[in-house]
Amino acid sequence: MAKLGPHEAFEQALDDRGAELWADARLAADLIASGRSAIGGLWLKARAGGVRDLFLSRLQERMGTTTPWTRLPPGTSIANLTGGIDLAATAKQGRLVRQQGLLSRAAGGVLLIPMAECLDSALAALVASAMDAPSATGLLVIALDESLDEEAPLCATIGDRLSLRVDLDGIGWHHLDDQSKDTPTNLEQQDAWREVTIDGLLLKALASLSLSAGHGSSRILSHLVRTARLLACRDDRTTVDEGDVLTALRLCLGIRLAPASNQAPAPTEATAPEDDKAAQTKQSQVSNDPEPQPEAETASPTQLDTLTEMLSAVQAGALAADPWLSVSQRPTRNSGLAGKSGGLRKNARRGRPFGIGLAPPYPEAKPDIVATLRAAAPFQRIRAAQRLAMSKSAATPTAEAFSPRAFVVRDDFRYVRLRHAAPSTAIFVVDASGSTALERLGETKGAIEQLLARCYVRRDEVALIAFRGTQAELLLPPTRSLTAAKRKLSGLPGGGPTPLAAGLKAGLELALTVERRGSSPVLVLLTDGSGNIALDGTPDRARAAEELSRLAQNCKARDLRTICIDIARRPRESVATLAGMLGADLHILRQADARRVSHLVDLSMQEARS
Incomplete structure (x- = not known):
């Protein structure tokens, strides 16, 4: 067999992953049709498209025509969810008449939430309360998460109650099978999975894996156990085995067994005794577990080998849950600090x-x-x-x-x-003086161009102020135009003394102008902290330091969000002192790296908009 090149191997890996994701999506649909509202629901990460529509139509066929589907309109109100007053019927009948809410209409059926990542926290709390109702009146929620990798996902109040997670990104039409229809699940056999038992050792292994994976939810263990029992019932078995547990970990936490070629290398002689000792300790802990329930069969020691190896890999960091699956590790839309820039204007x-x-x-x-x-x-x-x-x-x-x-x-x-959400404006205040100006300006140009490509979708803006010689100059007013930015950045000069106070003053004035205009400024100061020119242009280092301190205190008093980046080749105490006076986030950048600068500023702007 001919050896594949790097490009062919990458395409083959993508194709294999797409096939695995579609197989997991079909398996999740079978489990949802069997468990219904008892399984909580499905966290479906997918952008709008034909693949998602096909999956939802097949899921609807699996659940049968008798199951009602209710779609939650974007921007709905609390009155629409809980049921408000029907004004037309009240005026006609002369008495108070209430209309049925969406939650009551969807009781015992499916509630589909498009753009679930934008759902308000108050509405999410109402939906979560309906999900906690008994199975007869409970909801099966399908949350469609259309967020990007760096954006906040759906509210953890709902995501914590969803057992299964499915990712449709990366699935192409060639991955879809030819089965156009699925057989609906027999309603009389829906509760058969409740008779399935699970061994105590497997249960303890599941608890250890979920805890080691970093998932902070207390519900995740019940999700894993319920999914494993559904998988065993699907194969007409009355006891959960190791394969069911591994599949449940993949569907609920995204933990997959590493391929044989990607396994970690064997331990060296220096570390082997410690690893053997740790393995013996874990094995002794497993062997000393209490006896399981009498109705459940006892798992054999060989049945737990794979789970033990997986637990060791997770604890060592070789295996991890998918980043978008861990609810406790993802940012939320409410993570921004009150009063900071970019927050919600009420x-x-x-x-x-x-x-x-x-x-x-x-x-x-x-x-x-x-x-x-x-x-x-x-x-x-x-x-x-x-x-x-x-x-x-x-x-x-x-x-x-x-x-x-x-x-x-x-x-x-x-x-x-x-x-x-008020738009944000990133104001770069760049030190364009000294012998390393070319490196600093080069990374700043690259960071601005990368930021503009990301900010255009969010309607954010970018501005640039460069200080050199005896004054600061506004080279790029707040703009969203990438073409105009490239034209202005192409002739950016550099060299000369360092009027740091003048640069900070110009940045503060522009930030106040942006704030009065309704936007939210994010001040990004790139400097080495060695200002030597006063505001009037005279070379007076002591006076420049005094003016800089006064401007920094004024900036901090106005509660402006500020990022201070040390661009010196060695970290300087003066930059840390300036960041403390500004109340800014301090970052050290020893080498020119436009991507890192762009990433830092972009994260700060996203947190400001949260």
Whole structure:
């Protein structure tokens, strides 16, 4: 057999991974059709496309036509979930009539959540509460996660309750099989998996693996055990074996057995005795486990060899769960600090609605008619009776007392509250002086170009200020245009003294301008901390240090998000002192690396928008 080249081997590996992912997706569909709401649900990571649509249609066929499917519309409200007041029926019948919510409509069926990573935390809490209901009225949730690798996934409140995880990214049409229809699951055999038993040693191995994988959820062990029992029931077995446990680890945590060619090398003579001793200790711990339940069969020692090796590999770092699967290790949309740049602007004049308030969010706000009528609907009979009694007590009843109209008072006024994520602007303040200016400017140019490609989708902007000689200059105003940035960066000069105070002043002024414009600035200062030019252009190091300290305190008092990057070849104490005065995140960059600078700034901007 001819040896494959690097390119052919890479393509073959991608093709094999796509086939494995599709096989796992079909297996997960079988388990969902068997476990229903008892399994919690499915975390489906996939972008919108034909592969995802085909998987969902096949899952719907597996579950049968009698299972109701309810789709959660993006941007839905709490009233739509829980069921609010039906205004039309209330006005027609003259009594309070409530409409059925989406959660009640989906009870005992499937709730499909598109763009689950954008689901509000309050709505996620309501969905999670419905998932915790008994199996007869519980929900089977399918959360469609369309987030990118560096973005926050769906809320951990829901993700913690989803047993199975499926990744459809990387699956092509040639990986799909020809089976167009699947046989629906027999509803009478849905609870057969509850009779399957699991050995105590296997249960303990599952607990150790889930803990070593870094998953912080207390529900993950029950997810693993339930999945393993479903797998055993699928093969008409009454006892869970090692293969079921390995498959459950793959479907729930993404832990896969490493190929034989990728296994870690054998330990050296120096470390072999310690590894043997650790293995003997783990084996003795397994052998001293308490006896399992009488109805479960005892696992043989050879049956746990693979699990023991996997546990050792996970603890050594050779195997790990997929990064997007570990709920406790992923960032959340609420991880940003309050008051920092890029946060959600509440009570804004534009944006997405996130709630109803009693007070106007701004002076010119108008009440929401529908929300106001819903608030007034429960009191219509009481107010009509009061108005009638008042008219009878008067000398001549007025016609207004008997007219069929809605009685609304000031306390019924409701206002829609809007919020939006303020765009961020990364302001690079670059030290363009000295003999290493070419390296610094080169990495800055590359970082700006890489950032612009990422920020365009988020509608963020990038600006550049370079300080050299006796002053600072705004070379690139805030922009999203990659073409304009490349044209301005091509002729960026360098060399001369270091007016660090002037550069920080220019960056602070631009940050305040950006903030007044409605955006959120992120100040990125690249310097070696050796300023020697005062603000008036005179070479006075002591005066420059005093002015720099005053500007840094002003910047910190305004609570501006700041990143300080030490670009000297050796870390300098002056940069650490400046970062402390600014209240900035300090990073050391000994070598020119545009990708690392871009990554640091991009992460900071994403955290600012969280």
